[in-house]
Amino acid sequence: MRFPILFCSILFLAIINIYGVVSGSPYLVLGSGLLFFLPLLVFYFKKLSAANWNLVAFLCFSLAAILADSLEESWYLKTAGLICFMSAYIFLGREALHYTRREHASKYMLGYFLLVVLVNSYLLIEHLLQLELYINSQAEYILYVLYYLNLLVFGGVALIFYLNSYSRKSVYFITLVLAFIFADVFREMGEFYLRDTVVVVLGNLLRFSAILFAFLFFVTPEKKLRLLHMI
Helix, strand or coil: CHHHHHHHHHHHHHHHHHHHHHHCCHHHHHHHHHHCHHHHHHHCCCCCCCCCHHHHHHHHHHHHHHHHHHCCCCHHHHHHHHHHHHHHHHHHHHHHHHHCCCCCCCHHHHHHHHHHHHHHHHHHHHHHHHHHCCCCCHHHHHHHHHHHHHHHHHHHHHHHHHHHHCEHHHHHHHHHHHHHHHHHHHHHHHHHHCCCHHHHHHHHHHHHHHHHHHHHHHHCCCCECCHHHHC
16 A cells, blocks of 8 residues: 555656646746655655665755755856765765675676776766866866766766676666766756756656665665576
């Protein structure tokens, strides 16, 4: 009975968020974004540990980031939002590293890891060069450089965790990282390249998905699975 209530709550808040974006109401977007955490906290209350500082910090910085991002009326709110998102990613990465065990990797896996890092580094550099054309402030541009470097490390941690762990917990983590990354891409598209309602809606829905997978990541015990169990 509890799961249908959770599902309906998440669906309702997602619809409110979409309506807020379409109608141009930042307070509906803000309210649905902040309240999205509530049903998840209630549903997973017994499985979450208040003593886990990575969890507490992630929740606090995520809420602050959504608040600043939704009410982006001045440069300092925009800056605060980026810093809070960076901080939330850092604490998620710390939690993943806590479960990462160093294991011997084959040359194939090392080559695959280096290839992914090189490709993403190239795409990151290209994206930053494009952003430079739209950003007038040098300080703001440096902040974006730090933000995307942090995002690159965040993705690297997710890949290392997945390749070393191969568990349901690592699958949730790499999924939430990808959702956060694409949500950031859509946010930048909506701000700098294509100011379109659909782009903003997709970015917000991806961020909601990332938060949901973050909760699943925190409540799921670390246990390696065979390929059959991953399907």
